[in-house]
Amino acid sequence: MTTLRVAVAVAALATLLGGCGDSPRPTAPAPGYDQSAELRDALGTAAEALQAGNYTFVVASPARTTEGIVHLPSESARITTDAVELVIAEPNRWVRRSADGPTWYLVDSSRVRPGSDLALELTDPDLVGLDTIVAATTGLTGDPKTITGTVDGARTQSAYLNFPAALPFTANLDGNGRLAELDIETPAGRWVLTVSGYGEQKSQTAPTGKIRNLPSSGYARLNG
Template identity: 30%
Template structure:
């Protein structure tokens, strides 16, 4: 058993390998002020709304089917953090994670519960502690990758590019249809659910909100019943553009070196 098969591994993995450093050549440069104008065409407005995310200075949230998460990306300090809760220990499995990346160092705190993890070696090891990750041990673990082309763990750029119909419904508000089968790389989506939806995945209802500067603040997708997964909404949020603070290093008395079992969980 490994964390990756529960799809939350994609969300967690995005912050574990030093990738911000590869995009940090202009970290000392002040962020350019966002344009106050928003394209009149609804589709163009959505496409433009994710450009500020690419600058790597924001906080984000995610709510989905049994999943809640959030965090920050702070390119100026070359740091990021992500917390996630997934599942229910009373229903076989639960995962709680807090991941921190600062410059070239990474830490993960995990609480894995439920019957499915009870027999997994090391699942309960170091509960409540931040495990310091050895870069030499994670560089070849395929799921612990950060795409150097994007600093957005949720890949909202791919999602808005998958919008097939959109109308403006008010100041900064939009609605329409989205083809999530065209954006399965987004960590906000569960590939098994997308597959179970079949043709329905090509035209799901969505709503979006932009701030006065035309930046994406919320994207909500309504997902119908898919196999054994109940109908639910996926809601992504962004805030603190250009004004966020960097991640904080875990207290020394809360840090241990990650054991071999931790690396195995992500394989």
């Protein structure tokens, strides 16, 4: 499955503040306490939240912006980039290029090259590849709401983050421990993933308007 590659940058340190007067001072972690393990668990939980397959996302990079709606219960999704829009309502998918105006093309999945963007499947509802990125993180600091560290770009297989370097990142989690924003500093600039609308999406259906069968020339372009 093609995943969407992402990216990250800064840090936040949690401070425990008491009220006025003779408030107790923050206590130090007990000997043997491993903060990085707690933060890794928090990131893992955030990645697991995508497995419900019901959310929206935006990946903003120096090269392009990708938006998506995922609705696993109906096995449907909609992915939009600057140049192409893809609708999946299994077993069918339709694609529309910006250059083609309102015309949609019905895609024959058997003619799609494995690994291309048109080969996107919903077998893994984590379309943004967050689990892969989390597995490649090290040096975690912060607190369970704002986590910073580095991600090994060489270990990520997501389509938009594949740099052979350690990249600084910041992850912001919402009040339910789900990812709200992931910000990675890449050599080309900031790569920002935002996720929202957990559990609020509806099934995506076949597009309306003019629909044609995708010609052979279209497979050659879109499989590239």
